[in-house]
Amino acid sequence: MKIESGIELFRKPLYLESGRILEPYQIAWTTYGKLNSYRDNVILVTHALTGSHKPVKEEGCEIFNNGWWDTLIGDGKAIDTKRYFVISTNVIGSPFGSTSPISPINPLNPTNELYRFRFPVITIRDMIRAQHILLQSWGIRRVKAIIGGSMGGMQALQFGVDYPNFAEKIIAIASTWATQPWTIAFNRVTQEAIMRDPKFQNGNYSIDEVAKNGLDGLAIGRMAGHISFLSHHSMKKKFGRNYLKDDGFYDINGRFQVDSYLQYNGNKFSKKFDPLSYLYLTKAINIFDLSNGFESLQHALEGVVAKTILISFSGDLLFLPSELEEVKEAMEEIGKGDLVKYFEVNSNYGHDAFLIEFDKFQDIIKNELKN
Amino acid sequence: MKIESGIELFRKPLYLESGRILEPYQIAWTTYGKLNSYRDNVILVTHALTGSHKPVKEEGCEIFNNGWWDTLIGDGKAIDTKRYFVISTNVIGSPFGSTSPISPINPLNPTNELYRFRFPVITIRDMIRAQHILLQSWGIRRVKAIIGGSMGGMQALQFGVDYPNFAEKIIAIASTWATQPWTIAFNRVTQEAIMRDPKFQNGNYSIDEVAKNGLDGLAIGRMAGHISFLSHHSMKKKFGRNYLKDDGFYDINGRFQVDSYLQYNGNKFSKKFDPLSYLYLTKAINIFDLSNGFESLQHALEGVVAKTILISFSGDLLFLPSELEEVKEAMEEIGKGDLVKYFEVNSNYGHDAFLIEFDKFQDIIKNELKN
Structure with missing residues (x-):
């Protein structure tokens, strides 16, 4: 090819x-x-x-x-x-x-x-x-x-x-x-998480710095995004209630497998995608009719x-x-x-x-x- | 009574x-x-x-x-x-x-x-x-x-x-x-949003200040929470695709009614609930079995x-x-x-x-x- x-x-x-x-x-x-x-x-x-x-x-x-x-x-x-x-x-x-x-x-x-x-x-x-x-x-x-x-x-x-x-x-x-309000709402969560992140600096963030370390707001938003891409059933099948074996069950920071999946993917994504682009593309999706x-x-x-x-x-x-x-x-x-x-x-x-x-x-x- | x-x-x-x-x-x-x-x-x-x-x-x-x-x-x-x-x-x-x-x-x-x-x-x-x-x-x-x-x-x-x-x-x-992973995941989004908020100061935030101005992380998490409390159908019925009449349709900050609902309730909640308590209570919910x-x-x-x-x-x-x-x-x-x-x-x-x-x-x- x-x-x-x-x-x-x-x-x-x-x-x-x-x-x-x-x-x-x-x-x-x-x-x-x-x-x-x-x-x-x-x-x-x-x-x-x-x-x-x-x-x-x-x-x-x-x-x-x-x-x-x-x-x-x-x-x-x-x-x-x-x-x-x-x-x-x-x-x-x-x-x-x-x-x-x-x-x-x-x-x-x-x-x-x-x-x-x-x-x-x-x-x-x-x-x-x-x-x-x-x-x-x-x-x-x-x-x-x-x-x-x-x-x-x-x-x-x-x-x-x-x-x-x-x-x-x-x-x-x-x-x-x-686009219906349920989906608009998911996009809104990410938009808010990006815009309220102090490191976003109202859009004037350092592009190199964000590419290197990611932006927490985008990572958080992406975690919400992952929920919307999956479903109750697919998450249950994929993760169940499996708990990370090195994490304490009664430790406030202890995590289920699904927690760690969201963290990993949210963090990774936030270094790979531009937060301003994310705002503009979700805007386009939200107003689509x-x-x-x-x-x-x-x-x-x-x-x-x-x-x-x-x-x-x-x-x-x-x-x-x-x-x-x-x-x-x-x-x-x-x-x-x-x-x-x-x-x-x-x-x-x-x-x-x-x-x-x-x-x-x-x-x-x-x-x-x-x- | x-x-x-x-x-x-x-x-x-x-x-x-x-x-x-x-x-x-x-x-x-x-x-x-x-x-x-x-x-x-x-x-x-x-x-x-x-x-x-x-x-x-x-x-x-x-x-x-x-x-x-x-x-x-x-x-x-x-x-x-x-x-x-x-x-x-x-x-x-x-x-x-x-x-x-x-x-x-x-x-x-x-x-x-x-x-x-x-x-x-x-x-x-x-x-x-x-x-x-x-x-x-x-x-x-x-x-x-x-x-x-x-x-x-x-x-x-x-x-x-x-x-x-x-x-x-x-x-x-x-x-x-x-508690199943879909629900654990929603709680995780809020937990991450709280813990990554610089104002949360790893739990050492000023309680008076947060009560007065709220915590962005908790507000963002609450917005995600509202999605989980509602449904595709109830949001459609409640908000439809109604756009705020004072907001520009082609303004990047323009909002649908559902956006404004989430913002209002997220912000209000973040002044009324303690972020550390939120972490501990969602932890209790997540590990409940x-x-x-x-x-x-x-x-x-x-x-x-x-x-x-x-x-x-x-x-x-x-x-x-x-x-x-x-x-x-x-x-x-x-x-x-x-x-x-x-x-x-x-x-x-x-x-x-x-x-x-x-x-x-x-x-x-x-x-x-x-x-």
Whole structure:
């Protein structure tokens, strides 16, 4: 499998939903496989909150959680790179190479001042606009499919609404059409933990220092995040009531295995992800509503012409199965029932299922790409 | 209804499950109604994590959330103070008058040094031992019932195991027989947020300052707590996607109504509850397992002779209905099926149902007290 990657700089302004602009801006990308001469074998894979343009594992890659869909993408896999030219881009706002709050306001200007809180709020719509521009600049006018989970699924759905003729198929997994308050609340906990951390310094933290030692606020928030990704059942199965054998049971600092899991992952994450980016990306997730600017979800879906495949997981607490089911129902109500397929995958793994339970949904993707 | 309250000082040591002792120690209490001459009309009401010995609303009372079971307790109410003498005590470790981490190590000694992290880890078993001693000191050898929700339910169940002949009836609500990792994880988030807050000063914070301005770590943790008390459904119903009208939609600091709810309640709570007590009480909850020291839950329940009434709520995510159902099943397995009744109340209010959905379970309590 041929892998290429790079960062594209755009000097023209990116017009944002908020009315603000990013100018210039850049997009980090990776491609897998070969673009055919008709340029019509493209699949765009969109990433989740803490994902990146590195869905396939790369040795020595320092990017957090790279290889997040390694099982799905490759030669002969569900997203088959022998047939398809797979593109993944780092979304605007994410810290792995695309323009984000910790980018210089003007990368061409030697003063190199970073955006930090001067960065504009970006939306899912803005993320996909930037990706659309990148693909157009490569002469790609239409793609076979856009596939993503969680925030990646939001992008896929938004593509179906904003650029109806761009994708033949939309595959949204473990996602929603409008973020609900339970999920907003989890994001809020992390936002508060970051912003109240004195070391965050209202956004003026030392980037090197935080990369080296992490930020407690982000670590704490990530621990809450892990609760939301899992479920009562998956935690029980994974950890039970196992207590660390070197910790005293009656020691106030004694820990269960689940405690130590949260600490380890929270601390690790806080050195690998930028706290300002986390604030901006969770903001984008929280304000996401496919019906923004429309009278209703039905109205938003009026223009959709892509085949729309929706995959939810029964145990997902962040994005309930009913939320994607509502998209199916709305499409049926407006006479687009033939375009939509809805799958509810039985899983106890909570939201994380889209990064774990490949056995249970990769065949759906494989089949739907064939049809 | 006659209300009396006070603080009882015990000079003899309280022997703790950990092997450590508290000496001396004190217990804050409130009573409602009148003790009859046979001293056999007593109901003990046990409180939850952030509850207190003030289940009935008192004007001018500064204790957080006082009146938490105001609907249930009073003349003619489900727990009828015309018939019963209702006792509620503040548990050991809680900051509302009983001995806790912010108590002086020796209240009789003028140096008045506070325990802080020298306070011993206390368990549910220790909490009830102290209550049992208090009631015995009042000449009460047996009570009609012990009733509590959440951590209060743990105490009720533990009474049934440790002092089999003490209570005629045990009523445990929205509780568990062993805290599961999902719930431990939520407590861990708060514990980490508290301990990593620089103002916490490893437990040596200024108590006056924290009471005045709150502690960010506790506020953040409480926000996570609120998520665990509610549910996807109850949050959707309560908040929807309502956005604060004075906040900009594309402002990074703009908030949904749910954000503002969490901020308000988190901040308020952090001025009303002591962070060290929070650490110790959540520790007690996390290590609670009715089968500790026994081979199994069945073995732990062998000695139970009280009628055991278990009430769970369908939407409770902290303590799943199945957890109390397992107590029922275990009692059936050991031939005590005639002693146990299990009720699953249909509710979308999550764990908070035991403080909200009185209409749905007060009749169960009323009827079971009669039988």
